[in-house]
Amino acid sequence: MIISKKDISSFDRIYRLKLINSLSGLKPANLIGSKSKDGISNLAIFSSVVHLGSDPALLGFILRPRTVERHTYQNIIDHDYYTINHVHPSFVKQAHLTSAKWEKSEFEECNLTEEYLAEFPVPFVAESKIKIGLKFAEKVDLKINDTALIIGYIEFIKFTDPDILLEDGDLDYDKANSVAVSGLNTYHEASEILKIAYARPIKDNSI
Amino acid sequence: MIISKKDISSFDRIYRLKLINSLSGLKPANLIGSKSKDGISNLAIFSSVVHLGSDPALLGFILRPRTVERHTYQNIIDHDYYTINHVHPSFVKQAHLTSAKWEKSEFEECNLTEEYLAEFPVPFVAESKIKIGLKFAEKVDLKINDTALIIGYIEFIKFTDPDILLEDGDLDYDKANSVAVSGLNTYHEASEILKIAYARPIKDNSI
Numbered sequence: 069m070i071i072s073k074k075d076i077s078s079f080d081r082i083y084r085l086k087l088i089n090s091l092s093g094l095k096p097a098n099l100i101g102s103k104s105k106d107g108i109s110n111l112a113i114f115s116s117v118v119h120l121g122s123d124p125a126l127l128g129f130i131l132r133p134r135t136v137e138r139h140t141y142q143n144i145i146d147h148d149y150y151t152i153n154h155v156h157p158s159f160v161k162q163a164h165l166t167s168a169k170w171e172k173s174e175f176e177e178c179n180l181t182e183e184y185l186a187e188f189p190v191p192f193v194a195e196s197k198i199k200i201g202l203k204f205a206e207k208v209d210l211k212i213n214d215t216a217l218i219i220g221y222i223e224f225i226k227f228t229d230p231d232i233l234l235e236d237g238d239l240d241y242d243k244a245n246s247v248a249v250s251g252l253n254t255y256h257e258a259s260e261i262l263k264i265a266y267a268r269p270i271k272d273n274s275i
Numbered sequence: 276m277i278i279s280k281k282d283i284s285s286f287d288r289i290y291r292l293k294l295i296n297s298l299s300g301l302k303p304a305n306l307i308g309s310k311s312k313d314g315i316s317n318l319a320i321f322s323s324v325v326h327l328g329s330d331p332a333l334l335g336f337i338l339r340p341r342t343v344e345r346h347t348y349q350n351i352i353d354h355d356y357y358t359i360n361h362v363h364p365s366f367v368k369q370a371h372l373t374s375a376k377w378e379k380s381e382f383e384e385c386n387l388t389e390e391y392l393a394e395f396p397v398p399f400v401a402e403s404k405i406k407i408g409l410k411f412a413e414k415v416d417l418k419i420n421d422t423a424l425i426i427g428y429i430e431f432i433k434f435t436d437p438d439i440l441l442e443d444g445d446l447d448y449d450k451a452n453s454v455a456v457s458g459l460n461t462y463h464e465a466s467e468i469l470k471i472a473y474a475r476p477i478k479d480n481s482i
Contacts (some may be wrong), residue, residue, distance in 0.1 A: 093303025
């Protein structure tokens with residue numbers, strides 16, 4: 069089944085939104101925690117967190133400025149800090165509901181628990197097994213469609229279960245049980261099928 | 276278990292590389308296909324493909340210029356076109372091996388099959404169930420660590436099994452069985468746990 073550029077333009081807006089959002093593959097489901105100037109906590113689900121580099125340790129995410137996500141960005145600018153928290157099956161529904169518009173803090177409205185750790189001025193998600201504290205680094209505007217890449221330095225990591233961190237530095241995702249998302253609203257559990265050594269050319273092609 | 280900024284800087288380089296690459300969550304595993312000026316096909320695995328927008332339909336990926344990935348970028352510039360192909364369990368080892376340095380085309384060296392579709396001048400991966408053809412749009416330099424975000428327009432989509440595309444525009448990932456990757460070299464299968472309607476505030480908090 070083939071879909072051309074012309075087909076894509078001709079699709080109904082919602083159908084295209086669902087199809088194109090589904091195309092990139094399985095995406096990480098992450099909750100970004102932040103706090104407004106007035107002290108109101110904010111929590112929003114993102115599927116666009118991306119690894120940018122390990123030294124310095126950097127993560128990015130894509131911001132669509134015309135949505136509820138703008139609270140997240142304003143808060144990041146105001147406080148300079150934000151948190152990224154993995155989502156697990158036990159609270160995937162609550163996590164998804166943060167994408168709606170709420171009057172009060174999404175923590176309260178969606179039944180998730182604020183957690184403050186070390187000197188971090190913004191909330192982590194207590195229910196999350198992998199919590200990352202970041203300091204805002206840079207906003208890179210993507211003029212092609214008025215989105216932006218928000219880049220932050222990783223300053224703090226907490227694993228609620230120390231067994232998640234393996235001896236070699238990898239994380240055990242079967243233990244963490246972090247969920248993936250496809251499209252806008254379909255969630256998936258993952259199970260490890262293969263851990264391979266660093267790839268080197270092989271001579272006999274016996275893969 | 277808490278890891279501070281100071282801990283991160285003090286870690287051995289490879290340990291830090293593995294840990295930080297593992298942090299963002301489950302990442303999509305995609306093979307990017309391209310072709311050099313001399314007509315040599317190239318295939319490289321990326322875990323950083325990210326959805327940027329649906330109208331126009333745009334995907335991005337992060338390029339680390341000092342690695343084997345530079346062939347991919349040079350080819351994209353030369354031909355203006357490239358392909359993104361999902362990875363499935365049946366060829367996950369071959370897909371991973373494309374990250375090594377090879378003398379000939381990775382298609383040949385890693386036992387994957389080139390497929391040419393419609394007018395696209397660059398190869399798709401025949402074994403992949405979800406194939407996307409893109410036209411280069413823009414390179415956005417990320418000066419913070421000398422990486423770049425490569426942006427492309429989605430111009431062509433092929434699903435080998437039409438059942439993968441659901442009636443509403445979502446994709447059925449249980450059918451597609453596309454794999455996710457964590458860190459640098461651990462691969463995962465996913466299974467759907469929940470498809471939720473568009474999130475709306477609820478009045479009674481009975482999530």
